[in-house]
Amino acid sequence: MSEPRLRDGRSWNFNAPVVACTFDGEGVAAFALGDGTLRTISPSAHAPQTNELHKGAILSLAAHHTGGFLTGGDDGRVVHTSQTEPPREIASVKGRWIENVTTSAETDLVAYTASKTATILHGSQATTLTHPSTAAGVCFDPKGRRIAVAHYDGASLWWVKATDQQPKMLQWKGSHLGVTWSPDGRFLVTTMQENALHGWRLDDAADMRMSGYPSKVKSFAWDRRGKMLFTSGSTRVIGWSFTGRNGPMGREPMEMGPEREDFVQVVATHPKADMIAAGTADGAVWLESIGDPGAEFLLLDGGKITALAFSPDGSHLALGTEDGYAALAPV
Amino acid sequence: MSQVPVTVLTGYLGAGKTTLLNRILTEQHGKRFAVIVNEFGEIGIDNDLIVDTDEEIFEMNNGCICCTVRGDLIRILGGLMKRKDKFDAILIETTGLADPSPVVQTFFVDDDVKEKTKLDSVTTVVDAKNVLARLQDTNEAAEQIAFADQIILNKTDLVSADELAKVERRIRELNPLAPIHRTQRCAIDLDKVLGRHAFDLSRILDLDPDFLSADAHDHEHNSDISSVSLTASKPLDGDKVTAWLRNLLAEKGQSILRSKGILDIKNREERMAFQAVHMVMEGDFQRRWKDDEKRFSRIVFIGRDLDEPELQRGFAACVA
Numbered sequence: 001m002s003e004p005r006l007r008d009g010r011s012w013n014f015n016a017p018v019v020a021c022t023f024d025g026e027g028v029a030a031f032a033l034g035d036g037t038l039r040t041i042s043p044s045a046h047a048p049q050t051n052e053l054h055k056g057a058i059l060s061l062a063a064h065h066t067g068g069f070l071t072g073g074d075d076g077r078v079v080h081t082s083q084t085e086p087p088r089e090i091a092s093v094k095g096r097w098i099e100n101v102t103t104s105a106e107t108d109l110v111a112y113t114a115s116k117t118a119t120i121l122h123g124s125q126a127t128t129l130t131h132p133s134t135a136a137g138v139c140f141d142p143k144g145r146r147i148a149v150a151h152y153d154g155a156s157l158w159w160v161k162a163t164d165q166q167p168k169m170l171q172w173k174g175s176h177l178g179v180t181w182s183p184d185g186r187f188l189v190t191t192m193q194e195n196a197l198h199g200w201r202l203d204d205a206a207d208m209r210m211s212g213y214p215s216k217v218k219s220f221a222w223d224r225r226g227k228m229l230f231t232s233g234s235t236r237v238i239g240w241s242f243t244g245r246n247g248p249m250g251r252e253p254m255e256m257g258p259e260r261e262d263f264v265q266v267v268a269t270h271p272k273a274d275m276i277a278a279g280t281a282d283g284a285v286w287l288e289s290i291g292d293p294g295a296e297f298l299l300l301d302g303g304k305i306t307a308l309a310f311s312p313d314g315s316h317l318a319l320g321t322e323d324g325y326a327a328l329a330p331v
Numbered sequence: 332m333s334q335v336p337v338t339v340l341t342g343y344l345g346a347g348k349t350t351l352l353n354r355i356l357t358e359q360h361g362k363r364f365a366v367i368v369n370e371f372g373e374i375g376i377d378n379d380l381i382v383d384t385d386e387e388i389f390e391m392n393n394g395c396i397c398c399t400v401r402g403d404l405i406r407i408l409g410g411l412m413k414r415k416d417k418f419d420a421i422l423i424e425t426t427g428l429a430d431p432s433p434v435v436q437t438f439f440v441d442d443d444v445k446e447k448t449k450l451d452s453v454t455t456v457v458d459a460k461n462v463l464a465r466l467q468d469t470n471e472a473a474e475q476i477a478f479a480d481q482i483i484l485n486k487t488d489l490v491s492a493d494e495l496a497k498v499e500r501r502i503r504e505l506n507p508l509a510p511i512h513r514t515q516r517c518a519i520d521l522d523k524v525l526g527r528h529a530f531d532l533s534r535i536l537d538l539d540p541d542f543l544s545a546d547a548h549d550h551e552h553n554s555d556i557s558s559v560s561l562t563a564s565k566p567l568d569g570d571k572v573t574a575w576l577r578n579l580l581a582e583k584g585q586s587i588l589r590s591k592g593i594l595d596i597k598n599r600e601e602r603m604a605f606q607a608v609h610m611v612m613e614g615d616f617q618r619r620w621k622d623d624e625k626r627f628s629r630i631v632f633i634g635r636d637l638d639e640p641e642l643q644r645g646f647a648a649c650v651a
Contacts, residue, residue, distance in 0.1 A: 016415035035415035056380070057414040074410055095383050097410060115385070133387050134403060152389050152402065174392045175402045193402065193441070194392050215442055324415075 004283065004302040009316075009329035012048060014039060018320025020061040021307040022069070028083060029311070029318045030069045031326050032058040038071055038081055041328070043311075053079045053087055059097055060112070065105035070112075072098025078112050090121060100137060104144030109160060111147055113138050118149045120160055129158050129167070137179040137190065150176035150190045155200075157188075170200045172207060178218070182242050183226025191217040195233060197240070201247065208249050210240055214263065221269040221276070223290065228254070230276050232264040237278045239290075257288050258295045268308040268317070270331070277317050279305025285319050287331065298329045334449040337408075337421045338525055339434050341475045342456030343465050344427030347485040351456055351517040351524075352424060360521055362419040365411050367404065369426050380418070382407055386426060388433045391440060398440065398610065399433040405441050412447045420525055421448065428471050431455075431478040432588070432609055438530075439611040452527035455479035455509075456517065459498050460489040466501065473556045476502055477588050477633045479509040480529035488515045506633055507558050508591065532604040533617050535591055556588070559637045561646040563628040566597035568651040572628075575645050576605065576612065584610030587637070592630035595620070597651035602626075 004011065016035035023029050031039045036054035038061070041047070054073030062070045068082025070090075078091040078098055091098075093114040100113040110121040113135040120127045129149065137150035140160070149156045149167075152175050156167035175193035182189070187208075189199040195216055199208035217233035229248075230239045239254035241247070257264070262281035269276050274290040283302035286295040298317060299305075307320035310331070320326040342348045352366060356379050365380045387403040404423065411418065425434055431453055438450040455475045458465075465472035476482065482502060487495055499511060512519055528534045572594060580587065587609065594603040596616075605614025620626050632642065 017413050019413050033415070034413040057410065059410055059413065074414070097382075097407075099406065099410070133389075134385075134406065136402075136406070152387065173390070175389050193389075193400075193405070 002301040004321075004325050004327075005300045006302075006327050006329060007298050009298075009327050011325065011327035012039070014320075014324040014326055016324050017057075017322050018307045018324060018326050019058050021318045021320050021326070022061055022063045022309045023311045023318065024063040024067055024069060025065075025312060026067060026083070027311050027313065028068075029309075029316070029328055030061065030063075030081075031307070031318070031320050032061040032071055033324070034058070036073060036075070038069060039326070040069070040081070040083070042083065051081050051087055053077075053081060059099050060101045062101045062103055064110075065103050065108070070101045070103065070110060072101045072112050074098075076114065078110075091119065091126070093117075100135070102138055102140060104140040104160075106142075107140075107144030107160060109140065109144060111138050111140065113149070116151075118147065118158075120147060127160075127163075129156070131156055136175070136177045139179050139181050141181045142183050142185050148179050148181060148188055150179035152176070155179055155188060155190055170205055172198050172200075174198075178220065180220055180222070180229070182229070183222055184242075187242055187247055189220070189229060191220065191231075197229075197231065199247065201245075208247055210248055210253070212253075213238070219264075219266040221267050223269050223274065223276070224271055228290070230256070230267045230269060232267050232278070235260050235263060237264055237267055237276060237288075239276075256290070256293075257286055260284060265305050266308045268310055270310050270314050271312060272314040275314075275331075277308050277310065279308050279319060281305070283321070285317070285329075287317070299327065302327075334447060335412075335418055335421055336451035336526065337423060337438065337448050338451050338527075339431065339453045340422060340424045340456065341429065341431045341453060341478070342427065342483075343458065343462070343469070343472045343475065345461070346427070346456040346458040347483075347517045348424055348427075348456050350485075351483065351519075352422065354517055354519075355422065355521060355524070358521060362521075363416070364420050364422055365418045366422045366424065367407055368424045380411075382411070386429060386433075398436055400437040400440050401433050404434060404437050405444055408444050408448055420451070428469075430471065430474055435478070435608045436611055439608065439613070450530045451525065452480040452529035453478050454481050454483060454524055454527075456483045456485055457498075457502065459484050459486045459495060459513075462498055463501060473505055474588065476505045476509075477556045477558075479506055480527060481524075482506070482509050482511045483514055483517065483519060483524070484511050485514050485517050487513045505556050505558070507560065508631060508633070530606065532606065532613065532615055535593060535604050535606060555635050556633070557637055558631060558633045559639045559642050561628075561630045561632075561642060563595075563646065563650055564626075565650050566595045566626070567628050567649045569596040569599065569603075571651075572596070572646075572649040573614075575649050576607075576614075579642075579645065580607055580610045580612055583634075587632050587634035589633045590630060592628070594628045594630075595626040 016033040034057040038051040039048040055075040060072035096114040133152035154171040176190040178191040195213040196211035213233040219232040237256040266279040285299040303321040303323040601616040
C-alpha cells in the first residue's frame with residue numbers, strides 16, 4: 001500500500017478509524033476514533049491530547065457551543081470534553097448506541113439519538129421524543145426552536161419547548177438517514193437509503209426529490225451563504241441550489257471538482273470563502289473554489305477519507321481516514 | 332480489506348437458537364464474535380460483543396416489490412466496522428417468527444454492507460420434536476427451512492428413529508440442498524456452523540454434496556413450499572437463459588425464495604454459476620470446465636406454488 005502524500009501540514013496515525021472530526025470555536029481540532037478516544041489538538045500545541053472517553057467506538061461528534069466537544073458512543077454514553085475540565089458524562093442510555101449528537105447555540109440545547117428516541121437536554125432537564133422507528137438523524141432549525149428527526153417514511157418536526165405535543169410528520173416512503181435544515185429555515189433535506197436526497201419546502205410540505213446519484217449520500221454541507229447544499233455520493237461533488245421559492249426543483253445540480261474513479265465520501269464547506277473540500281474513497285482530498293474550476297489536491301493515496309472539517313477561521317482543514325490516518329493541512 | 336463473514340441464525344420459537352448462541356459464545360475457540368440479537372437478556376461475556384436491536388424492515392424504492400431490507404442491520408454493521416477491534420465473524424439471530432428474506436437481502440442491496448461483510452450462510456435450527464406440528468400451523472417454519480443453507484436438526488434425542496426419518500424427509504421436501512446436522516441441545520462443532528461460504532458462487536457445487544443429485548420430490552404434503560430441480564445435458568444459449576431467469580425472477584420472485592444453478596453455456600469454456608434470493612440475483616462465469624468433467628446445467632428453485640411443468644418448458648427453451 002502506498003504512503004499518504006500530504007502536500008503540507010501535520011499528520012498522525014491514530015491506529016483506529018477516524019469516525020468524525022471537527023473544530024470548536026477556539027480552533028481546537030478534535031478527531032473521534034473507533035477505539036473510543038477523542039484526540040484534541042489546540043492551534044499552539046505540538047502533539048494531540050488523548051481523551052479516553054468511550055468503551056467501544058465513538059459514533060458521533062459535535063463541537064459544543066460553549067466550548068469543547070460532545071461525543072456519543074456505542075457504550076450508550078454522551079460525554080462533554082473541554083480543554084479546561086475533566087470529561088463529563090451528560091447522558092447515558094443502557095444498551096443502546098448514541099448515533100447522533102448535535103447542539104443549538106441559539107437556545108443552548110443539546111440533542112442526541114438512541115434507538116427510536118431523540119432527547120433534548122437543556123442543562124439538566126431532558127425531554128425525550130419517541131418515533132415509530134429508529135431516529136437515524138437529528139438537527140435543530142437555525143433558530144433552535146424546532147428539532148427534526150429522520151426515520152422510516154419521513155421526518156418528524158417537534159417544538160423544542162412544548163410539552164405534550166404531536167410532531168408534524170413530513171412523509172416520504174423509504175428509510176431517511178441524515179437530516180439538515182436549510183440555514184434560511186425554509187427547507188428540510190434528508191439523505192436516504194436509496195441513492196437520493198429528499199427535501200420538503202416547509203411552508204407547504206411540498207416534496208423535492210433529488211436523485212441520480214450512483215451511490216448513497218453520506219455527507220452534506222451548506223455553503224457559507226446557506227444557499228447551496230453540497231453532497232457526496234458521486235465521482236464529483238454535487239451541489240443543489242436552494243435559492244428561489246422552488247429550491248432545486250427543475251434545475252440541474254452543479255458538479256464540482258475533478259472526476260475521480262471512486263466516489264466522494266465526505267464534503268466540507270469553507271466558513272469564510274466560496275470554497276469546498278472533498279475526500280474520496282481512493283484517498284484524495286481536494287479544494288475547489290465555487291465558480292472557479294480547478295482543484296487543488298491536499299492529499300493523495302490517503303486511504304478512504306471518512307472525515308473533513310474546516311477550522312472556524314478557515315485557515316486549516318482537518319481530515320481523517322478509515323485506516324486511522326489524520327492530518328491538519330493549511331488551506 | 333477483508334470482509335467479515337456473517338452467519339444468520341433462524342429457527343422457530345423454542346427450536347434452540349439461544350442454546351446454540353450460548354454455546355458459540357461460551358466455548359473456548361479463541362475467536363471474537365459480534366452477535367446481533369433481539370432481547371438477549373443479561374449474560375456475562377468478556378470477549379464478544381452483543382448488540383441488541385429491534386428488527387426494522389422497510390421496502391427499498393427500487394421498483395422491486397419484494398425487496399425488503401433491515402435498516403437496523405445496515406446501521407449496526409456500519410457501526411461495528413468503525414470499531415478498532417475487528418471481529419472474526421458476526422452472527423445475526425432473527426426472531427422466531429421472522430421471515431429470513433429481509434435480513435438476507437440486506438447483504439445484496441446495501442453497498443457499504445457488501446463492501447465490509449459477506450454473508451456466510453443462513454443456518455436454521457429445527458426442533459425435531461415439534462417441527463411437524465409447526466409446519467402444520469405456521470408459514471414461517473417452512474419458510475425458514477426453505478431458506479436455509481444448512482439445518483441444525485436439534486432435540487433428536489426426543490424423537491424415535493422413525494420420527495426422525497420422517498422429519499428429515501419432510502425437511503428434504505422443503506429444501507433438497509441444505510445439509511442437515513443432527514444435534515442434541517445444539518451440541519455441534521463450531522467449524523461446522525461457521526465458514527460455510529454458502530453464498531460464494533465459486534463454491535455452489537462443492538458446497539452441496541446433494542446438489543448434483545437433488546431432485547424434485549413428490550408433492551404429497553400440505554405445505555405450498557416445494558423445490559423444483561431442472562437439468563440439461565446440452566449446452567444452453569447464454570442470452571436466452573439469462574433473459575428467462577431475469578423475467579422469471581422479476582415475475583415470480585416473490586414466491587421463489589431461493590434459487591441456485593450451474594450453467595453450461597454454448598461456446599463458453601467457463602461454467603456459469605448463479606444464485607438468487609427472491610428477485611435479487613447474482614451470477615458470473617466462474618471457472619473453466621475441467622477436461623474430465625461432465626458438462627451439464629442444473630438449477631434448483633425453492634419456493635411457493637412452483638409450477639413445475641412451466642419451469643421445465645421455460646428451461647427447455649433455453650437449450651441452444
